[in-house]
Amino acid sequence: MDRRKSLQTMILGGAAASTGLVFNSCKTETIDKAVAESSEKYFGRTPKELERIEKLNAEQLFNEHEMETIAALSVVILPPKEPHGGPIEAGVPDLVEFMGKDIPTMAPTLLGGLMWLDHKSNTEFGTEFKSATLEQKKQICDEICWHDTEVPLDKQALEIQFFYMMRGLTVTGYYTSKVGIADLGYKGNQPNVWDGVPQDVLDQHGVAYDPEWIAKCIDQSTRGTIATWDENGNLLT
Incomplete structure (x- = not known):
């Protein structure tokens, strides 16, 4: 399962609203060119998936201020x-925007939550959220x-739904990134x-290796050699 599908599965729950957004798409020829250029970048994707990825990458959901607010919130979370760094190094803000476009029902909650953050911060501290102090940001969060x-999540206040969604996006986005995986120390399957078989186990069962066979198979200096018959x-060999 790729990163995008993992996020869809893990963070949606009941947090997304039911309203969709309409975006302007790029010209088909521009998308086709981008798809061709990104086939190596998005390894393992089908042509249809590549086309959708490039289409979404060409669209804009958040303005510069909103992206900076997402970045500020992600490092509080x-x-x-x-x-290894944190959400910024892991590209979490860009991922949040991509997911908001990929799953349009998430967009109203994200956009509304960002507006709520600034309103709350301006009302209580006289400044927008991204410019507030860390302690002020924590107080709001x-x-x-x-x-x-x-209570079902979709029945709770918008700001509650928003933070739930952002927390899921931030944590899942970070730990599915190269940076987050390095932070976990996960090395994957390694030879x-x-x-x-240990000699005492062979002795216990009264069996032994054929010396000729063992010389061919247990010589670690030849571990890169492809077997032949x-x-x-x-x-x-």
């Missing part, structure tokens, strides 16, 4: 840490970061060195 689990199925 998940503070950066050494040596403390009011909206918990939701009543007994190890196998020296055969003769026409009778005998192992050569």
